[in-house]
Amino acid sequence: MSAKCVLAPLITPLTASGEVCEASLRQLLRCLDPHLDGYIPCLTSGEGWRLSSAQWQRMLQLTLAHAGEKKVIAGIERGTTEEVLEFALLAQQLGARAVMFTSPFTAGISQQDIIEHYRTVHDATTLEIFIYNESSLSGNEKTFQTLKAIAELPRVMGLKDSPSQVRTQAQVDVLQAHGVNYFIGWELELAAELESDGSVVSIANLEPFLCRLASIARQPVLRQHIARLNESYALGDDHWYAQIKRELKARGVIACDRQVKEGDA
Numbered sequence: 689m690s691a692k693c694v695l696a697p698l699i700t701p702l703t704a705s706g707e708v709c710e711a712s713l714r715q716l717l718r719c720l721d722p723h724l725d726g727y728i729p730c731l732t733s734g735e736g737w738r739l740s741s742a743q744w745q746r747m748l749q750l751t752l753a754h755a756g757e758k759k760v761i762a763g764i765e766r767g768t769t770e771e772v773l774e775f776a777l778l779a780q781q782l783g784a785r786a787v788m789f790t791s792p793f794t795a796g797i798s799q800q801d802i803i804e805h806y807r808t809v810h811d812a813t814t815l816e817i818f819i820y821n822e823s824s825l826s827g828n829e830k831t832f833q834t835l836k837a838i839a840e841l842p843r844v845m846g847l848k849d850s851p852s853q854v855r856t857q858a859q860v861d862v863l864q865a866h867g868v869n870y871f872i873g874w875e876l877e878l879a880a881e882l883e884s885d886g887s888v889v890s891i892a893n894l895e896p897f898l899c900r901l902a903s904i905a906r907q908p909v910l911r912q913h914i915a916r917l918n919e920s921y922a923l924g925d926d927h928w929y930a931q932i933k934r935e936l937k938a939r940g941v942i943a944c945d946r947q948v949k950e951g952d953a
């Protein structure tokens with residue numbers, strides 16, 4: 689990866705009948721391609737936890753098919769270690785070389801169990817592993833000591849960090865010293881003082897050039913502009929991915945702004 693790597697956690701474009709829309713995805717990637725280093729399908733912005741197995745497979749297959757030389761990391765959002773491992777092995781079978789996933793969806797899970805969750809998937813595959821640190825989906829959050837322990841696994845390559853507490857530069861430096869690429873996971877942290885290896889933020893679906901600029905220019909005026917866009921696009925809402933879809937449809941990038949629903953294909 690480049691020193692400043694900007695990745696988009698892709699939305700999942702659907703047809704009116706609920707299938708993954710290849711034409712819309714191809715057009716989205718065409719718009720993002722000049723500015724980004726790669727894509728993460730099936731993460732939270734892609735409604736990953738709601739995708740059926742068939743939708744998840746199709747989204748990953750199409751992203752791999754149309755990404756060209758760009759990096760593709762398969763997002764996995766499933767509630768148990770067994771399910772995550774099942775999807776990781778499937779991603780490997782489909783030709784993915786890397787996966788990103790969070791901890792099990794269990795409030796109160798022990799930090800040791802989180803470490804073993806990552807170790808299990810790491811040891812059972814040949815994939816590069818990317819950590820997703822968040823709390824809204826999983827109901828738990830990794831401590832800094834837990835992140836360090838996971839980072840010691842040989843093929844753990846990166847961290848999308850969306851912490852509830854502000855990360856310090858000293859902590860980032862320690863994780864990087866363990867060989868982990870540190871990716872900013874919150875839009876409001878773009879163009880701020882934290883020195884990182886890049887970003888993985890939802891707004892990249894809409895403003896890829898701005899995300900690229902924010903990775904190299906830490907300026908207050910740019911940060912303020914991103915904050916205004918964050919509010920304008922309602923990215924702080926619970927259903928921010930729906931807002932992104934509506935905007936992409938209004939721009940003519942995707943054909944339909946349907947969200948993933950239970951019972952879709």
